[in-house]
Amino acid sequence: MSIDFEIPEEAKAMRERVRQFVQDECIPAEAELAKSQDYKGVLTALRAKARAQGLWLPFIPVDHGGMGLGPLANALVQMELGQSHLGALAMNSQGPDDATMLTLLAHGSDFQKEKYLKPLLNGDKRVCYSMTEKAAGADATGMQTRAVRDGKGNWVLNGEKWFSSAASAADIAVVMAMTSPDAPRHRRYSTFIVELPNPGYVIKRDIATMASEGPLSKLMGGGHSEIEIKNLVIPDENLLGGEGNGFNMGQHRLAYGRLRHGMHNIAMAQRALDLATAHVTQRSTFGKLLSERQGVQWMLADCASELYMARLMLLHIAYKAEKGLDLRQENSIAKVFLAHMVHKVVDTAIQLHGALGYSHDTPLARWYTHIRSQRLVDGPDEVHRWTVGRNVIKAYQQHGTTASAAGGDLL
Numbered sequence: 001m002s003i004d005f006e007i008p009e010e011a012k013a014m015r016e017r018v019r020q021f022v023q024d025e026c027i028p029a030e031a032e033l034a035k036s037q038d039y040k041g042v043l044t045a046l047r048a049k050a051r052a053q054g055l056w057l058p059f060i061p062v063d064h065g066g067m068g069l070g071p072l073a074n075a076l077v078q079m080e081l082g083q084s085h086l087g088a089l090a091m092n093s094q095g096p097d098d099a100t101m102l103t104l105l106a107h108g109s110d111f112q113k114e115k116y117l118k119p120l121l122n123g124d125k126r127v128c129y130s131m132t133e134k135a136a137g138a139d140a141t142g143m144q145t146r147a148v149r150d151g152k153g154n155w156v157l158n159g160e161k162w163f164s165s166a167a168s169a170a171d172i173a174v175v176m177a178m179t180s181p182d183a184p185r186h187r188r189y190s191t192f193i194v195e196l197p198n199p200g201y202v203i204k205r206d207i208a209t210m211a212s213e214g215p216l217s218k219l220m221g222g223g224h225s226e227i228e229i230k231n232l233v234i235p236d237e238n239l240l241g242g243e244g245n246g247f248n249m250g251q252h253r254l255a256y257g258r259l260r261h262g263m264h265n266i267a268m269a270q271r272a273l274d275l276a277t278a279h280v281t282q283r284s285t286f287g288k289l290l291s292e293r294q295g296v297q298w299m300l301a302d303c304a305s306e307l308y309m310a311r312l313m314l315l316h317i318a319y320k321a322e323k324g325l326d327l328r329q330e331n332s333i334a335k336v337f338l339a340h341m342v343h344k345v346v347d348t349a350i351q352l353h354g355a356l357g358y359s360h361d362t363p364l365a366r367w368y369t370h371i372r373s374q375r376l377v378d379g380p381d382e383v384h385r386w387t388v389g390r391n392v393i394k395a396y397q398q399h400g401t402t403a404s405a406a407g408g409d410l411l
């Protein structure tokens with residue numbers, strides 16, 4: 001299977017509309033929010049404008065109130081939305097909610113869709129995802145939280161969770177727990193829908209991280225919580241996707257999350273390169289504009305090359321998704337590449353801004369500390385590279401060449 005470089009006209013037009021919306025509405029709203037600190041007011045106004053323009057839930061089917069975009073058009077849209085930290089929120093496509101909405105859509109019962117998915121789609125509620133534990137992260141099959149039936153139509157959960165993003169801002173938690181300890185490793189876990197607040201799901205603290213935090217971080221869903229799960233009672237009707245299916249559903253959910261992170265990384269890197277270029281074209285040192293120095297031009301060139309590779313990777317993956325092709329190898333390669341790419345580009349942009357880049361007078365310093373997480377979330381670098389490397393060996397053993405594991409089907 002090769003790659004079709006033609007982007008449908010409708011997708012291009014949609015990208016243009018979203019680009020305009022981000023530039024005209026979301027980026028100016030950032031400044032307004034910084035001044036007023038009125039998150040609810042600013043977001044409500046922004047969402048009303050987005051909805052009035054039909055810009056809402058890009059990846060959700062039309063009959064569920066979304067725009068029904070396929071993977072390619074959605075990728076184009078997300079690559080614009082990520083330019084502003086209010087972009088995805090404005091169109092109700094922010095993480096971690098987005099991937100969980102897709103999980104509920106794919107695996108939820110009619111009851112669960114009506115009660116839990118609908119308010120998420122409408123933007124009335126938020127959802128967090130609790131899989132990682134102190135006991136287990138990269139290897140999620142080490143989770144210890146247990147769920148047992150109480151004989152009265154309920155499950156009772158006990159254990160702990162760690163780094164549940166947006167838990168403090170969430171109205172619903174989707175929690176994974178072990179239901180069948182004797183089953184094969186990947187069939188031991190099930191997923192439960194939990195209404196919050198709940199006396200059995202105790203947010204012990206929002207973990208302080210290296211990312212810079214403001215007074216609005218938690219409200220906007222930026223926090224990551226440590227949770228104690230103590231005699232948490234969940235009715236059987238809140239078991240999501242059937243017993244033993246938690247791990248597989250979780251992996252599918254993470255696959256979308258990885259791609260969305262990548263799309264937003266591209267958008268952020270693009271804005272960082274724009275900021276850097278704007279700066280060097282007006283800042284002089286030693287009698288010359290920075291932009292006239294070849295050394296500076298090389299730095300910009302390296303960023304442009306990184307961004308170009310990143311875009312091609314992502315569009316190829318989106319294309320494969322559009323065609324229903326297996327994209328796991330490419331997704332892992334791109335997940336690692338994009339996490340490093342955004343880091344390098346933002347770092348270069350800070351360097352070119354000098355002390356200004358280190359300050360909070362531009363968004364660069366905030367982005368820099370925030371994106372370090374990209375090499376850890378949704379599977380750390382080493383785990384993806386491990387998978388990719390094993391596939392390289394497998395391809396060689398099967399075909400006498402590693403090409404199929406290294407983008408070879410592009411040709």
Ligand SMILES: Cc1cc2nc3c(=O)[nH]c(=O)nc-3n(C[C@H](O)[C@H](O)[C@H](O)COP(=O)(O)OP(=O)(O)OC[C@H]3O[C@@H](n4cnc5c(N)ncnc54)[C@H](O)[C@@H]3O)c2cc1C
Nearest residue numbers: 129130131132136137138139163164165373378379380382
């Ligand atoms: C900002 C942020 C947001 C997050 N949000 C959520 C969330 O909403 N919900 C949720 O459930 N979880 C969330 N997580 C948790 C995240 O999924 C885990 O941090 C991640 O899976 C890694 O697990 P760990 O931190 O326990 O690292 P560990 O599993 O302890 O691994 C530590 C390190 O060991 C190395 N390593 C691990 N395995 C291998 C291997 N096989 N080969 C070589 N090296 C290896 C890697 O360098 C890795 O970084 C979040 C994490 C962060 C940082």
